[in-house]
Amino acid sequence: MKNKIYVGILLCLFFLFLHSTHSFAEQNLQSLINQAKPGEVVHLEGKVYKGPIIITEPITLIGTKKTIIQAAGNKPVVSLQGKGIHLRGVKVQQLTSRKKVPALSVTGSNHSVKDLHIKTTSLGINLNNVHLSKLSNITIKGNKKENGINVLNSSKNEIKHSLVSHVLDGIYIENSNSNTFTQNTIQNSRYGFHLMFSNNLVLYRNISKENYIGAMIMETYKSTIKGNSFIYNAQNVNSYGLLLFDTAETKVIKNDFSNNRIGIKLQSSQHNTITNNSAKTNFIGIQFDDASFNRVSTNTFLSNVNDVQAIASKKNNINKNYWDSSWKVDAKNQGTSIIPYKADPFFLSLTKETPEYQIFFQSPGMSLLQKMLKSPDDLVLSDDFPLMHTDEESRNMDSHSTRGVLLISIAMILISTLSIQIWRKTK
Structure with missing residues (x-):
């Protein structure tokens, strides 16, 4: 009887350990971002990271060809807030079943986003009150239910060399002046x-x-x-x-x-x-x-x-x-x-x-x-x-x-x- 009790306790401790390790792994990327100092470059490994993550300091986040950030909740997979954030070479997967939840959400100014591959079951990229920022070499593939890129209340931004397909509207612009869209391809939308x-x-x-x-x-x-x-x-x-x-x-x-x-x-x-x-x-x-x-x-x-x-x-x-x-x-x-x-x-x-x-x-x-x-x-x-x-x-x-x-x-x-x-x- 005592042996069974010991076995049960050990199993409980084992599952608690797994849960805590899993939670740590999920929080690891956000912790890494939080520890970065302004101006610092953070290099990601070629593995799957769990989102959502929020970047508020002017840092550079760089991935490899195998770097994936994914989430399935009611928040953006990646959020950029503030000024001067640089995001490079990452695959972003939005797996939510909810509407209008972007894979990438951006606010602020002087950001640059480059070499992103986004696959989304909801919205691709949402720019709201974004100014003087550049997005280039971005691939977005949706399921024709939401827009590829929203540009709302934003000015003096440039979106170029991107491919958007199988979305509702490829690039939707509203109340946004002096933006430039160069050499993008939009199809099947x-x-x-x-x-x-x-x-x-x-x-x-x-x-x-x-x-x-x-x-x-x-x-x-x-x-x-x-x-x-x-x-x-x-x-x-x-x-x-x-x-x-x-x-x-x-x-x-x-x-x-x-x-x-x-x-x-x-x-x-x-x-x-x-x-x-x-x-x-x-x-x-x-x-x-x-x-x-x-x-x-x-x-x-x-x-x-x-x-x-x-x-x-x-x-x-x-x-x-x-x-x-x-x-x-x-x-x-x-x-x-x-x-x-x-x-x-x-x-x-x-x-x-x-x-x-x-x-x-x-x-x-x-x-x-x-x-x-x-x-x-x-x-x-x-x-x-x-x-x-x-x-x-x-x-x-x-x-x-x-x-x-x-x-x-x-x-x-x-x-x-x-x-x-x-x-x-x-x-």
Whole structure:
């Protein structure tokens, strides 16, 4: 009997020892962080660490390829708070079943986060009141239930060279001014970029593909969208490469809008500039809905089912674009056609009232009705000087022309030299 009692006591002590050791292991990383002095570099081993952890001092935390920090509760796996914290080379796994719990939570300023691999069942990264910070080379994979990166009430940050996939919105920005997003790839999500109530943003050389919408820009002012690829966003009847909604004074320059349902849509937007973009093989190249005073110039619309549609849109400056479906007659040899390109809003007005009429798109009967029931001239979108050639064709022609001039010049020099030699011999 006594032996059984001793065995029981030993077993209890053994399990208590295991529990205390396990608890120590879980607290070990936080203890290591707490012991670090400001400016110190903490190197992590290539093993699994249990979170959550909170960093409040300006230290540098560096992992290896096998370093994993994971948690499954209702708190962020990793939290950065304060100023000047650097996080490098860590895999972060958020295993919670709760909503809106980020793998990485950041507040404060002057942080840098680099070379992170995040796998999350909830939110990826949440930036709230973050300023003057940089995030780069980050991979985020979700389960399409929460956003990849939230940028809230934050300014003057840069997010670059990152890959975000299988999330709700790739990068969601709200009330955040003067942020820059460079060379990120967002795919297989709802919205690639979702920008709201923010000004002076820069989207440069990003790729947003195979999403519901490539980029939704809403109530955003004085921003620049340049050199991006918004491609293969055609998963739904309402899919767009780029949607500008209630947006003003924004520049859209040298972007690729290809293989979307609608390449570019301007809705309730004014005073925007759309130049030197390429919209190819979309169902609709560009669509205007209650959009006015926008400048659309030197863009290429090629191989779209319908190059342009417009409704309730007046006083837009549409000039010198290449329209695949325009009549091209260059009587003055100026590179532009003397026949204006016009888009009547009749069909779009009809389908807006009765969406079922979309099945009659480009049918002979609808074309006849459109000719019989023409819209007022002030509602018809018109490019008075459509381009004869695409930019690429023009460059090739210029190149051929330059070569031709060069060859002619060389020939003239040779002929002149030969003539002089012959004249001298005859003398």
